[in-house]
Amino acid sequence: MTSGASPLQAPVEAFLRHLRVERQLSPLTLGSYAHQLEVLVSIADELGVTDWSQLDTAHVRTLSARSKRQGLKTASLAQRLSALRSFLNWMVESGELKANPAKGVAAPRSGRHLPKNMDVDEVDRLLDIDIDDPLAVRDRAMLELMYGAGLRLAELVNLDCNHLEIGEGEVRVIGKGNKERKLPIGGGAVTWLGKWLSLRPAFAPQDNALFVAKTGQRISMRNVQKRFAQWGVQQGISSHVHPHKLRHSFATHMLESSGDLRAVQELLGHANLSTTQIYTHLDFQHLALVYDAAHPRSKRGKS
Template identity: 70%
Template sequence: MSGLQASVDQYLRYLKVERQLSPLTLLNYGRQLQVIISMAADIGIQHWAQCDSNKVKRFAVLSRKHGLQPASMALRLSALRSFFDWLVAQGELDANPAKGVASPKAPRHLPKNIDVDDINRLLDIDINDPLAVRDRAMLEIMYGAGLRLSELVNIDCRHLDLASGEVWVMGKGSKERRLPVGRSAVQWVEHWLELRLLFGPDDDALFLSRQGKRISARNVQKRFAEWGVRQGLNSHVHPHKLRHSFATHMLESSGDLRAVQELLGHANLSTTQIYTHLDFQHLASVYDAAHPRARRGKS
């Protein structure tokens, strides 16, 4: 094993054991660092101590030549900065050579959401089939609490307090949140719990596959997309779109950005503020349609 690879393996173990980062974050960082190792020979790096800011810039140039988009480039440089910070802490580097290399600015895309009428149509699943009941319970709790997909699939039965209408989830960075869920979500989760034992559950996972195991993220994505088609929605339904819709609808109704930040589990308010752009678009369209001085082409 090369010295480059050995250090990366130790770093990833540190992220997993001590930082307790999510499996997805570990996978993303691991992939980016593996690509960097594969490019190291072309840049003339055999030991991490040989890496300076010019070589980091060479990594970026090679990445762009390979067609890496700005958002992916930012992730790659972020992984490298974090790894070098760890090497500095380990005494293997004197300074972080990636600190002064700026990430390219990615265009900020506004998240798409599903309007309230379409949400109601999507959730109008009234089929007494156990899998349909499970799917409606998942849809209700995901939209009702604005969950991430990873948070949804990792809910255990012990994480529920249906009497008070709350669910406990573990978010990014192993941060815990207790979230309220709506009455409809509580009712459908209770209905699903009545049927859950039919699947012979292996553990305490709330949502199960046909085989009685914890449902996978891929299975959830597939089922949500299928229900979008079956319920006649024009847009593709995926879990993150339900989270965006929750955030947008909450902000439109309440205007309380801080509360929405807490509900979503965002570490920084700036992450939540993207929804103010969506809210402004909604207000602007209402203004254009209603205000006498906004009507164009009329005297």
Template identity: 70%
Template sequence: MSSDAPLLNAVEGFLRYLKVERQLSPLTQINYQRQLTACIVLLEEMKLPDWRQLDAARVRSLAARSRRAGLKPASLALRLSALRSFLDWLVAQGVIKANPAKGVATPRAPRHLPKNIDVDDVNRLLEIDINDPLAVRDRAMLEIMYGAGLRLSELVGIDTGHLDLASGEVWVVGKGSKERRLPIGRTAVTWMEHWLALRELFAPEDDAVFLSKQGKRISTRNVQKRFAEWGVKQGISSHIHPHKLRHSFATHMLESSGDLRAVQELLGHANLSTTQIYTHLDFQHLASVYDAAHPRAKRGKS
């Protein structure tokens, strides 16, 4: 990079820090790069020569310009979050004395409750014919994803050494390279055993548990495609995707146990507030049952 691009040079240094020291996932690095590049474009339009001249007024102007360009609240919050993290790094590097984005309010995005599948539909989805080895693989993926509430990246990242089927556990690496061991349940263990007995048919190229037809680690896109196809084949009315199974795991666990902290640990959420959205989902269900069943809730029937 040339020395006449001080805004971009500093961001490149931050991205190297995220890759080498923080070891964030490639997708997270790309998201940071995308948001910070967009910030640079806007700040250059405002004639900002150097990060040391950035103040809260310019950050607010950046946010306003982003909104006028059509950025939605959730995306704007992501942009400001990336900018704050970068500016915190500049403070730590001694480039600036304080983070001017700290006092700029993040827009509140509307709360979208997770979509989940009811237990009957989950059971119907998982009743997959086992004559085809790929169908066995897919059922094993569905069982372990729903059985442990995995993220898609965690599912495809499982290696053979990450499984302890004797104790019914799987080891995964989640967001921020955080590791956790999770129970997967007897049914998932059974289907993992079925799949592992067939896995060698695909001439594995590495230790990946879930393979494509070519023997390589299965891609996230392939998993999404297969799950959607199984949803249609099994007659599920809603679109089936990996994150919906994770939501369903969380909702069903919370409905049965009521233990929010345990569900937080199982999902690998850093903050309890992230898990608390499922309490709103559960309350919505309870409220609908109340309205339908309680004599004092019925209206308009005088």
């Protein structure tokens, strides 16, 4: 938060402390809350609001309208309103407010975009990295593990060496909300993780981080994103390769093969099944393509 003299800031700072200490949200999530609430404080100041108790539904709608006029996209606007609702809910629970004026203000609807994914042949082409270079070995190990276990980017970079059980073909992951899950990893990932672990000591790692940069420090999320994108270009993948694309591809391919939505939910670490259900739309697309190609009566809409 900025160091301005707005009387609205102190409760926001207390809320952010609550998120950090009691709810133990990740730094990335905390940063998002801080940014959205900082902007909202600025707009509320312009509207002449000097105390959160003065905020009413009309103010909230004005905040939303101003954000939209400033070019905020639908998803970002929904995130901003969600941050405001969470903050005001906390104010109500703390006894600072009698009611949440943002509760009845709905974010604009947006079409639910299906995750982008690569097909199996593209994944195979991406993973076909066999270069005698330690960083290339590290990158292939990361790619194999990301796709082989469906990890989030933060989960990948936060892995420590003691999270691996190579002999068992398993990895222990700390996911969202500090929840731990144990995941199986495939033979390809086991092989390349073993190769990387044999090379890792040469980088003089400064802690127990599994994946380190040339400096010996834990590799950053930005570095992983950059390296994955570079390998996508080098391996001739037509679309932009990024960590979430590998996670989406893992989920899609697992669902297409197994049809077990709850198992995929557990593997991805989704708290709610509804989050995983978006992949059923991708699965239907796959089934529809198979149907159209194979069924003798599939020429729908044609006479």
